[in-house]
Amino acid sequence: MFLKRIELQGFKSFADKTVIEFENEVTGIVGPNGCGKSNVNDAIRWVLGEQSAKSLRGGSMSDVIFSGSEGRKAVNMAEVTLVFDNTKKHFDVEFEEVSVTRKLFRNSGEAEYMINNTPCRLKDIVNMVMDSGLGRDSLSVISQGNIQSFVESKPEDRRALFEEAAGVAKYKKRKNESLSK
Numbered sequence: 001m002f003l004k005r006i007e008l009q010g011f012k013s014f015a016d017k018t019v020i021e022f023e024n025e026v027t028g029i030v031g032p033n034g035c036g037k038s039n040v041n042d043a044i045r046w047v048l049g050e051q052s053a054k055s056l057r058g059g060s061m062s063d064v065i066f067s068g069s070e071g072r073k074a075v076n077m078a079e080v081t082l083v084f085d086n087t088k089k090h091f092d093v094e095f096e097e098v099s100v101t102r103k104l105f106r107n108s109g110e111a112e113y114m115i116n117n118t119p120c121r122l123k124d125i126v127n128m129v130m131d132s133g134l135g136r137d138s139l140s141v142i143s144q145g146n147i148q149s150f151v152e153s154k155p156e157d158r159r160a161l162f163e164e165a166a167g168v169a170k171y172k173k174r175k176n177e178s179l180s181k
């Protein structure tokens with residue numbers, strides 16, 4: 001599986017619709033400080049289900065919506081779509097290409113989630129990506145500063161990272177879910 005494309009509109013510094021295409025190889029995004037590299041990373045984690053505004057480097061979730069700049073008004077909605085190649089069926093759905101979309105409206109606070117343009121729940125996205133080994137808490141996205149906190153983490157926190165990498169974490173989560181019912 002690989003990420004083919006990201007489409008952002010109104011997300012953080014990406015006021016205008018921006019499309020980033022990836023080849024099935026290694027891609028580097030380079031640019032000066034503050035140009036929006038980490039915002040791309042935040043956008044990926046946001047669509048994959050991140051619910052912590054703090055880990056998206058904001059105070060509240062609406063901080064992901066473009067808040068205006070010199071000569072440019074704030075917008076009312078942030079929308080990000082990730083398009084994955086699914087020819088190897090890492091996502092347990094029949095489609096060869098899977099798009100996942102998340103939207104957030106500033107005024108109403110309303111959120112929308114879609115898989116292949118069909119409205120769904122956040123939980124559907126979280127479950128789909130967790131089964132594939134991707135996902136919000138997975139090690140597929142390592143943010144700036146993560147490496148240092150791994151090195152400095154407590155043994156039990158580090159164990160959680162090994163469990164995630166070994167694919168055990170999702171079973172633990174389901175076990176805890178059923179025990180709490």
Ligand code: ATP
Pocket residue numbers: 011012013031032033034035036037038039040063064065066067068069144
């Ligand atoms: P560095 O090389 O320092 O890590 P970077 O390329 O990773 O930089 P980012 O952290 O992605 O930079 O981008 C930061 C920029 O995004 C800042 O200029 C900040 O003002 C802008 N930004 C963040 N959130 C918003 C928002 N909601 N609306 C408008 N701009 C935003």
Ligand code: MG
Pocket residue numbers: 037038039144
């Ligand atoms: Mg950065």
